[in-house]
Amino acid sequence: MTSDIKIPAFEATPIDSIPQIAATVRQSYQSQKTKDVEWRLVQLRKLYWGLTDYSENFQAALKKDLNKPPHDAILSEIHHLIQELNLTLKKLKDWVKDDKDIEYPWTFSAMKPRIKKEPLGAVLIIGPYNFPLMLNIAPLIGAIAAGCTAVIKPSESAPATAMAMKEMVEKYLDPESFVVVNGRIPESTALLNEKWDKIFYTGGASVAKIIAKKAAETLTPVTLELGGRNPSFISKSTNLALAARRLMWGKTLNAGQVCLSQNYVTVQRDVVDDFVKHLNVVYKEFYPNGAKTSVDYARIVNEQQFDRIKKMLDTTNGKIVLGGETDRSDLYISPTVVLVDSVDDPMMKDESFGPVWSIIPYDTIDDAIKIMNTVDPTPLSLTTFGSKAENEKILSHVTSGGATINDAWMHGAISTLPFGGVGESGMGSYHGRAGFECFTHRRTIVEVPNWMDKLLRPRYPPFSAPDFKRHLWMTSTKPNFDRDGKPLSGPGYWLWLIFGLGGPSAKGALLRWIVLLTSAYAVFSRYRSGRGLEFWK
Numbered sequence: 001m002t003s004d005i006k007i008p009a010f011e012a013t014p015i016d017s018i019p020q021i022a023a024t025v026r027q028s029y030q031s032q033k034t035k036d037v038e039w040r041l042v043q044l045r046k047l048y049w050g051l052t053d054y055s056e057n058f059q060a061a062l063k064k065d066l067n068k069p070p071h072d073a074i075l076s077e078i079h080h081l082i083q084e085l086n087l088t089l090k091k092l093k094d095w096v097k098d099d100k101d102i103e104y105p106w107t108f109s110a111m112k113p114r115i116k117k118e119p120l121g122a123v124l125i126i127g128p129y130n131f132p133l134m135l136n137i138a139p140l141i142g143a144i145a146a147g148c149t150a151v152i153k154p155s156e157s158a159p160a161t162a163m164a165m166k167e168m169v170e171k172y173l174d175p176e177s178f179v180v181v182n183g184r185i186p187e188s189t190a191l192l193n194e195k196w197d198k199i200f201y202t203g204g205a206s207v208a209k210i211i212a213k214k215a216a217e218t219l220t221p222v223t224l225e226l227g228g229r230n231p232s233f234i235s236k237s238t239n240l241a242l243a244a245r246r247l248m249w250g251k252t253l254n255a256g257q258v259c260l261s262q263n264y265v266t267v268q269r270d271v272v273d274d275f276v277k278h279l280n281v282v283y284k285e286f287y288p289n290g291a292k293t294s295v296d297y298a299r300i301v302n303e304q305q306f307d308r309i310k311k312m313l314d315t316t317n318g319k320i321v322l323g324g325e326t327d328r329s330d331l332y333i334s335p336t337v338v339l340v341d342s343v344d345d346p347m348m349k350d351e352s353f354g355p356v357w358s359i360i361p362y363d364t365i366d367d368a369i370k371i372m373n374t375v376d377p378t379p380l381s382l383t384t385f386g387s388k389a390e391n392e393k394i395l396s397h398v399t400s401g402g403a404t405i406n407d408a409w410m411h412g413a414i415s416t417l418p419f420g421g422v423g424e425s426g427m428g429s430y431h432g433r434a435g436f437e438c439f440t441h442r443r444t445i446v447e448v449p450n451w452m453d454k455l456l457r458p459r460y461p462p463f464s465a466p467d468f469k470r471h472l473w474m475t476s477t478k479p480n481f482d483r484d485g486k487p488l489s490g491p492g493y494w495l496w497l498i499f500g501l502g503g504p505s506a507k508g509a510l511l512r513w514i515v516l517l518t519s520a521y522a523v524f525s526r527y528r529s530g531r532g533l534e535f536w537k
């Protein structure tokens with residue numbers, strides 16, 4: 001039973017131990033042991049058992065931190081992670097293989113170009129409070145798969161989950177390679193003072209700027225998973241009952257503390273009243289006795305976040321058309337919808353990151369697009385419930401990290417697909433193969449055989465014009481387009497390409513044929529005489 005699980009009180013990692021922790025994971029990486037793919041697979045399999053065996057601990061911790069219902073703890077955290085783990089375990093041996101389906105001029109083929117996948121090294125993962133397990137362990141899966149070692153710094157705003165995660169990681173994973181450091185800003189800062197090969201940060205933009213600036217000092221690459229004021233679109237074509245139900249789910253799971261959830265919905269003016277009616281109907285379906293008494297409804301993580309959201313409701317010029325109930329002693333804010341008439345309303349100026357959202361009416365789809373691109377031109381998530389043509393127009397005129405058609409943010413619920421922001425909502429992506437790539441360096445490698453040196457003569461001084469001309473011919477191609485940029489594709493083009501050996505001019509073609517035939521003759525006669533292909537001997 002989760003009720004009898006003991007979760008240790010939050011304890012920050014001693015700051016003076018942080019340099020040694022960073023050194024330990026760095027030395028572990030330098031030991032080369034993580035380069036072994038089977039070693040990585042063993043760690044991932046152990047992580048699977050850790051998540052499985054600690055499932056009740058995590059459900060209890062998430063309940064304590066956020067009053068997160070066990071249903072959501074399993075669906076959006078534990079099970080979500082296990083799905084990603086299973087894919088990684090199944091595909092990792094393919095992902096680590098050198099890339100050989102790569103493009104390069106045929107003249108370099110003797111160098112056998114390939115792209116080798118190498119770990120970036122020792123990485124730092126800093127996570128947020130709203131999905132405190134999933135948003136720390138999901139990047140860890142990618143880091144392990146890539147062969148990195150890692151320190152995880154969970155949010156102190158979800159202390160119970162942070163402690164449970166530390167216990168699980170210490171018990172199941174290699175302690176020299178994967179360490180959870182708990183703490184607040186001082187501990188985070190101490191970690192940022194160490195040198196990392198990558199920093200993976202999930203959280204707010206203001207802290208992201210601190211981290212990105214710090215990383216820039218040492219040219220450390222970062223992935224930033226941030227938030228945004230996410231739009232949704234509804235028109236006269238929308239199935240309003242369905243949209244109300246789906247958007248209500250999108251904003252009540254985890255009490256709306258979801259980076260992907262809609263911050264506001266642009267609704268065609270004619271259907272605003274009907275949509276509001278449907279929202280009220282679906283609220284009663286979800287919570288027949290009200291959300292406050294429901295075991296299926298989470299709470300705001302702390303008073304600071306509660307006050308931030310409450311201030312939006314207290315300062316809006318809009319009309320509350322659903323909800324509006326709050327209880328600070330219980331960190332409770334009911335699912336709340338506010339009808340606003342301006343993009344300057346306080347409800348529209350900040351990311352709500354809670355169960356409150358707005359409806360803003362529009363007349364034409366162009367008005368809706370203008371609103372979206374005014375409020376936040378690079379949101380993390382976009383959801384659209386219009387007609388096919390309307391959705392295509394919205395998607396082509398409004399960018400976002402990811403998008404869902406005809407539902408709330410389900411694109412973010414598929415743990416094996418790339419997930420990330422765009423512009424101010426983040427940089428980089430992860431989950432599934434993208435998680436492996438996020439912590440991988442793609443290293444191009446070529447091997448130049450001795451016998452190529454003759455052909456490489458054009459690069460050596462004293463430069464020889466004939467050699468250089470021959471080289472340019474060998475590496476030049478005939479354009480398949482005219483001077484107006486229009487593609488050439490008539491039969492004459494293809495005939496010349498073949499018989500002209502791809503060069504632009506007839507004179508060049510003759511030279512090319514001479515070089516080709518004499519080279520072929522030279523190779524053939526040496527081979528026939530048994531003297532081999534080592535021309536330099």
Ligand SMILES: NC(=O)c1ccc[n+]([C@@H]2O[C@H](COP(=O)([O-])OP(=O)(O)OC[C@H]3O[C@@H](n4cnc5c(N)ncnc54)[C@H](O)[C@@H]3O)[C@@H](O)[C@H]2O)c1
Pocket residue numbers: 126127128129130131135153154155156157183184185188189202203204205207208210225226227228258259351353380421426
């Ligand atoms: N894109 C995503 O996947 C995603 C997921 C969850 C949350 N978010 C965004 O994160 C924000 C809410 O999360 P949050 O409040 O936990 O974020 P936050 O920025 O307050 O904290 C995130 C992490 O940063 C650390 N931190 C805080 N201040 C720091 C500092 N000065 N120096 C170093 N580290 C510091 C915290 O300890 C925590 O571990 C929202 O904007 C939300 O949209 C994005």
Ligand SMILES: CC1=C(/C=C/C(C)=C/C=C/C(C)=C/C=C/C=C(C)/C=C/C=C(C)/C=C/C=C(\C)C=O)C(C)(C)CCC1
Pocket residue numbers: 075076077080130131257258259260412413414
């Ligand atoms: C349709 C077919 C079938 C049935 C399919 C069914 C029943 C699918 C049901 C899917 C459900 C209920 C999915 C819900 C998923 C919700 C999740 C994973 C939420 C995740 C939340 C996350 C990750 C939050 C992230 C937050 C972030 C990043 C920021 O804050 C079959 C299978 C029966 C037959 C085929 C057809």
